[in-house]
Amino acid sequence: MKKGLVIKSTGKFYVIKDIESGAQYNAIIRGKFKLQGFKLTNPVGVGDRIAYTLGEEDVANIEEIENRTNYVVRQSPRKKHYLHLLAANIDQAVVIVTIVNPKLKQGFIDRFLLMTEPYNIPVHIVFNKSDLNDDGHNRVYEYLKDIYEKIDYEVLSTSVEENKGLEELKALLKDKTTLVSGQSGVGKSSIINAICAAANIKTKTLSDYSGKGQHTTTFAEMYSLQEGGSIIDTPGIKTLSFNHLDVMDIAHNFREIFDTSSGCKYGDCTHRNEPKCAVKTAVEEGEISELRYGNYLQLIDEVENQNHWERIKDY
Ligand SMILES: Nc1nc2c(ncn2[C@@H]2O[C@H](COP(=O)(O)OP(=O)(O)OP(=O)(O)O)[C@@H](O)[C@H]2O)c(=O)[nH]1
Ligand SMILES: [Mg+2]
Numbered sequence: 001m002k003k004g005l006v007i008k009s010t011g012k013f014y015v016i017k018d019i020e021s022g023a024q025y026n027a028i029i030r031g032k033f034k035l036q037g038f039k040l041t042n043p044v045g046v047g048d049r050i051a052y053t054l055g056e057e058d059v060a061n062i063e064e065i066e067n068r069t070n071y072v073v074r075q076s077p078r079k080k081h082y083l084h085l086l087a088a089n090i091d092q093a094v095v096i097v098t099i100v101n102p103k104l105k106q107g108f109i110d111r112f113l114l115m116t117e118p119y120n121i122p123v124h125i126v127f128n129k130s131d132l133n134d135d136g137h138n139r140v141y142e143y144l145k146d147i148y149e150k151i152d153y154e155v156l157s158t159s160v161e162e163n164k165g166l167e168e169l170k171a172l173l174k175d176k177t178t179l180v181s182g183q184s185g186v187g188k189s190s191i192i193n194a195i196c197a198a199a200n201i202k203t204k205t206l207s208d209y210s211g212k213g214q215h216t217t218t219f220a221e222m223y224s225l226q227e228g229g230s231i232i233d234t235p236g237i238k239t240l241s242f243n244h245l246d247v248m249d250i251a252h253n254f255r256e257i258f259d260t261s262s263g264c265k266y267g268d269c270t271h272r273n274e275p276k277c278a279v280k281t282a283v284e285e286g287e288i289s290e291l292r293y294g295n296y297l298q299l300i301d302e303v304e305n306q307n308h309w310e311r312i313k314d315y
């Protein structure tokens with residue numbers, strides 16, 4: 001069988017690129033695939049390496065999916081009991097946010113990081129549209145930058161409008177496969193176009209843009225960078241829920257909470273009201289950010305209150 005790389009996924013059909021010839025084919029997949037015991041809305045994601053055969057009219061049949069080095073997955077926004085695969089085999093992720101237009105959703109960054117932490121995927125947090133910020137917004141930026149730099153995420157400020165910060169971002173992308181994600185309308189596609197002219201992705205013009213966050217990009221697609229490396233544009237995220245996780249998954253994937261938890265009296269401490277909780281002490285002493293801790297509490301409450309659906313492990 002021939003080997004290929006998935007470079008586009010609409011959820012219904014795929015585009016693959018032959019590893020050797022570089023030829024591109026529309027592709028389909030048959031059969032059922034699962035991940036962590038859950039059904040997937042899209043069994044293959046952009047970045048997947050696959051084996052295929054060519055069928056009629058040059059449509060490729062995806063026959064096998066190679067083992068993934070990592071993947072980024074979320075609960076499907078439409079089908080609660082399904083997972084949606086954002087991308088596979090990536091070197092790093094860039095989460096793009098804006099303070100204004102659209103307004104940064106409280107908790108969004110921490111929810112995003114819950115998708116990348118399980119595989120220790122490096123994340124750069126990019127605050128775009130800096131041209132729209134007033135002094136108050138800049139203070140919010142500095143406040144958040146501080147929080148995330150302290151726990152070793154890279155934080156950058158960019159403006160496509162004023163061509164700021166883009167060279168710095170470009171330097172981070174060289175020779176790597178990077179997933180770009182974020183809420184709708186934050187400028188994901190605009191940034192990719194600015195960095196990689198060949199991509200030429202459709203973005204909303206300012207006049208159509210209502211700020212309501214209708215999606216312009218509706219599928220995930222990988223673009224090659226001239227300087228080496230590739231970048232994956234994805235549709236905007238409206239909400240991120242984590243029904244497929246349990247409390248301990250969340251506790252383990254807030255990195256500073258996990259690091260601190262070795263000091264808690266109880267091994268299964270959830271860092272809420274347990275006595276001698278090192279995490280709570282660290283929050284009180286300002287070592288752990290109250291914002292992060294608050295988002296952590298919100299997330300564990302959320303997953304605890306879900307009707308837990310059965311986790312069927314696939315052996
Ligand atoms: N003022 C300002 N506007 C920007 C900037 N970057 C992008 N925009 C505008 O923001 C709007 C949305 O940009 P897109 O690139 O389509 O956003 P997206 O994140 O790809 O959105 P979806 O594909 O829907 O997820 C467009 O009107 C862009 O021109 C910026 O740095 N400053
Ligand atoms: Mg887009």
Ligand SMILES: [Zn+2]
Pocket residue numbers: 261264265269270271272274276277278279280
């Ligand atoms: Zn604790």
